[in-house]
Amino acid sequence: MNLRKLILLVVIAALIASFFIFDLGQYLDLKNLKTQQEAFSEQVSANPWFIGGAYFFLYVLVTALSLPGAALMTLLGGALFGLFGGTLLVSFASTLGATLAMLISRFMLRDWVQAKFSKRLMGINQGVEREGASYLFALRLVPVFPFVLINLAMGLTKLPVRTFWWVSQLGMLPGTLVYVNAGRELGQLNSLAAAFFKVVVASTV
Template sequence: MTRQTLRKLALAVGVLALAAIFFGLGLHRYLTLEYIKSSQQTFQTLYASHTAAVLAAYFFGYIAMVALNLPGALVASLAGAALLGFWPALLVVSFASSIGATLACLLARYLFRDVVRNRFSHLLDRVDKGIAEEGAFYLFTMRLIPAIPFFAINLVMGLTKMRLVTFYWVSQLGMLPGTVVYLNAGAQLGQLESLSGILSPGILASFALLGIFPLATKKIMGMVKKKQTDA
């Protein structure tokens, strides 16, 4: 067994160990809207007293969650907006999600690209061709369509030849509209005091955006693609 293989094996074991600790400690049980809502007052008191520490913990925790493909990123986004407020959550989630996605891409590239490319080179060649023809717009389109799983994009792009710098800045821009929509919904839920408040205009508008955004994005990207083809 070569030294590089041993390093890859050690890294894979480390990733699996961190995931096992996450589930073993039951941390996933805290990533529910019910728990977050019940702890809102306590958390906001802590946030007021230790703002920088809370933001740092949320930032690095979010990066780890995305980089290791752990469940709960969506709930963590909604919770961040509900507990921190829209603008602080937007700043943290926007950068943390892009950095975490880039780390996930890097892990997939280092651990799996050679093996997968040897077995499925014909499929990856098609993706590489799409990237070569459309450049960063290829990834940008994928990032704007919520129907494509977030973690799948990170893993698949890790198997391609796209530069990590390009992957990062395109992800930063491409995920921003969706992040704004979800955080807006989270901020509205954070203001909910009773079940009757679910009918407030702000919350209803946020839920409407959650439903309309994927459809509108798909329609717009289809129009852009058609215009490019016609040109």
């Protein structure tokens, strides 16, 4: 492993470890978000640009590091910034974070995986080269398929970064809209499963 990969690995490991050591996941709990919603809304009213920027940065960080909590942050985006503002922030933050996660996977793992499983991956790479955009778009439209796995898996292929970006932006938009809209009713949601059910129902209508 070269020095650049080692440094990146140490930084990523430190960030992920900090998330769990300091139990930061407690702040991405539905019950906590509902309790703090009014206080958050007051902060948005007082400092909309600063809070919006902080939210965007945190969303990118969570998705880039493949940490749990993106779905709850999407709901929070709807609750705090409304349908238009929440969708705008989440759409670009989620796409940027997903692209960074894909690039981390590609930089850290692709050479090793391709060298070790080159014959097995040959067909996959050829399929991605032929139908990469449509294949990725189909995966993005299926809400039951974990986006974290899509990001990491695509990093192991030769899919161009620009293709990954625009397809992800478009493919994740319908689910983003439904989740953000559900977030506008954050106070009435009893569980993340209820929001997920809304997304699944909306995607099948």
